[in-house]
Amino acid sequence: MNKPQVPDFLKNIRVVLARPSHPGNIGSAARAMKTMGLTRLCLVEPKVFPSEEANVLASGAVDVLENARVVATLAEALADVTVACALTSRRRELASPLLTPREATPELVARARDGEQVALVFGNETFGLSNEEVLLCNRLVTIPGNPDYFSLNLAMAVQVMTYELFSHTGFAVDYLKPEGEQATLAEVEGFCQHLEQTMDTLDFFRRRNGERLMRRMRGVFARADLQRDEVDILRGFLKQVNRALGPDNNGR
Amino acid sequence: MNKPQVPDFLKNIRVVLARPSHPGNIGSAARAMKTMGLTRLCLVEPKVFPSEEANVLASGAVDVLENARVVATLAEALADVTVACALTSRRRELASPLLTPREATPELVARARDGEQVALVFGNETFGLSNEEVLLCNRLVTIPGNPDYFSLNLAMAVQVMTYELFSHTGFAVDYLKPEGEQATLAEVEGFCQHLEQTMDTLDFFRRRNGERLMRRMRGVFARADLQRDEVDILRGFLKQVNRALGPDNNGR
Numbered sequence: 001m002n003k004p005q006v007p008d009f010l011k012n013i014r015v016v017l018a019r020p021s022h023p024g025n026i027g028s029a030a031r032a033m034k035t036m037g038l039t040r041l042c043l044v045e046p047k048v049f050p051s052e053e054a055n056v057l058a059s060g061a062v063d064v065l066e067n068a069r070v071v072a073t074l075a076e077a078l079a080d081v082t083v084a085c086a087l088t089s090r091r092r093e094l095a096s097p098l099l100t101p102r103e104a105t106p107e108l109v110a111r112a113r114d115g116e117q118v119a120l121v122f123g124n125e126t127f128g129l130s131n132e133e134v135l136l137c138n139r140l141v142t143i144p145g146n147p148d149y150f151s152l153n154l155a156m157a158v159q160v161m162t163y164e165l166f167s168h169t170g171f172a173v174d175y176l177k178p179e180g181e182q183a184t185l186a187e188v189e190g191f192c193q194h195l196e197q198t199m200d201t202l203d204f205f206r207r208r209n210g211e212r213l214m215r216r217m218r219g220v221f222a223r224a225d226l227q228r229d230e231v232d233i234l235r236g237f238l239k240q241v242n243r244a245l246g247p248d249n250n251g252r
Numbered sequence: 253m254n255k256p257q258v259p260d261f262l263k264n265i266r267v268v269l270a271r272p273s274h275p276g277n278i279g280s281a282a283r284a285m286k287t288m289g290l291t292r293l294c295l296v297e298p299k300v301f302p303s304e305e306a307n308v309l310a311s312g313a314v315d316v317l318e319n320a321r322v323v324a325t326l327a328e329a330l331a332d333v334t335v336a337c338a339l340t341s342r343r344r345e346l347a348s349p350l351l352t353p354r355e356a357t358p359e360l361v362a363r364a365r366d367g368e369q370v371a372l373v374f375g376n377e378t379f380g381l382s383n384e385e386v387l388l389c390n391r392l393v394t395i396p397g398n399p400d401y402f403s404l405n406l407a408m409a410v411q412v413m414t415y416e417l418f419s420h421t422g423f424a425v426d427y428l429k430p431e432g433e434q435a436t437l438a439e440v441e442g443f444c445q446h447l448e449q450t451m452d453t454l455d456f457f458r459r460r461n462g463e464r465l466m467r468r469m470r471g472v473f474a475r476a477d478l479q480r481d482e483v484d485i486l487r488g489f490l491k492q493v494n495r496a497l498g499p500d501n502n503g504r
Binding site (some may be wrong): 004006028031032034035036037059060061089090091097098100102142143144145147149151152153156160163166167171173176225 | 255256258280283284286287288289311312313341342343349350352354394395396397398399400401402403404405407408411412415418419423428477
């Protein structure tokens with residue numbers, strides 16, 4: 001199976017970092033974005049940018065940093081955006097309903113797919129977003145977590161939110177799956193009968209409840225979700241057992 | 253609303269880092285775990301541990317490092333475990349079905365809730381898990397992401413997987429929501445009629461399709477999901493408008 005392409009509409013989703021203090025976090029955020037197929041980064045009044053430290057932490061995502069837009073105000077970063085999600089972990093006296101990333105994401109993906117511009121807005125490492133910044137956004141998103149230790153690093157928050165977005169794109173991971181062929185029910189049943197015959201030949205059912213025993217065995221191999229070549233291996237083994245038992249019991 | 257407690261059964265879920273090379277990643281992983289309510293860390297043959305670097309990056313999660321178990325083999329780390337998830341981003345010739353974190357998590361939460369021991373197993377930063385290590389696990393999990401740049405940092409992978417777990421615990425984020433009371437439909441309708449009367453008093457409907465206009469307004473305030481005190485503000489405003497129009501038009 002070929003490697004699929006990341007959906008094109010992800011370019012309509014930008015990550016906005018408002019007043020980030022630590023250049024390392026900018027680099028880690030760029031890396032986090034790129035692992036989830038996002039490329040558009042916008043920095044509002046970064047303390048230090050560009051920087052060597054950001055480049056080092058961006059690892060293979062330096063292109064995201066090179067193409068980053070630097071602006072003076074959050075309003076500027078959001079001018080062409082229809083939906084801006086403020087990421088916050090504080091309780092706010094604001095009337096927007098507070099959504100989890102999972103609740104917020106389907107709408108964001110649908111809008112980006114329709115060609116609208118969507119922004120994920122993250123605040124400063126220490127202070128988060130100011131109330132003024134939150135009011136420039138029209139969605140409020142909080143990442144669920146331990147209420148006694150909610151110390152999610154900025155880049156970690158970017159990673160979680162972009163992971164959540166990516167997981168709603170319907171982009172399959174099938175290309176990573178091995179290509180083995182699933183055995184059919186008839187093949188599995190053929191093997192089970194072969195097993196039953198072999199057990200019978202060995203007189204294995206004597207003083208045992210053969211019917212119940214075979215029910216359990218059928219359960220085992222049903223749960224095992226056998227592949228075709230695994231059935232072949234198992235039946236090869238049974239054949240060899242039958243052969244070893246001598247010509248009178250030559251099995252199938 | 254009081255801060256709820258993290259569910260107790262999360263103590264039955266451990267994070268296992270197999271042969272981690274960079275002490276900083278151990279610290280960041282500990283922090284990531286704790287943000288999602290996990291506390292049990294097991295390290296298989298860590299290159300450097302304990303270390304100052306890990307403590308610094310663990311931030312407020314040094315307790316997770318202090319309680320970490322260090323073992324010599326992955327088998328030892330998993331001895332009392334019933335379900336071990338191998339996190340992998342490589343295509344494997346193994347027959348376990350490849351699950352996304354979202355697919356894998358409900359079972360993990362259910363088993364931990366039942367008192368079974370569950371493990372999330374992460375490999376070395378550079379090499380990932382060996383085939384031998386994967387074979388000690390009975391689930392295979394891959395985090396979906398950009399196939400052209402799948403460079404998820406170890407601690408980021410821990411963050412995503414533990415976020416996914418936490419989000420399946422049914423642990424609400426409601427305690428972060430402001431306590432405002434939602435307006436009832438009757439209250440919203442009362443306001444809409446007040447608005448209609450005010451518009452009518454102002455002769456605002458002249459040369460306009462009043463019915464259609466009010467339909468649009470009702471749509472606006474339905475979408476706005478008004479809180480009770482917001483209805484009060486809006487009606488206060490309308491009252492003042494009516495008052496300013498003089499005694500003959502004193503509104504309600």
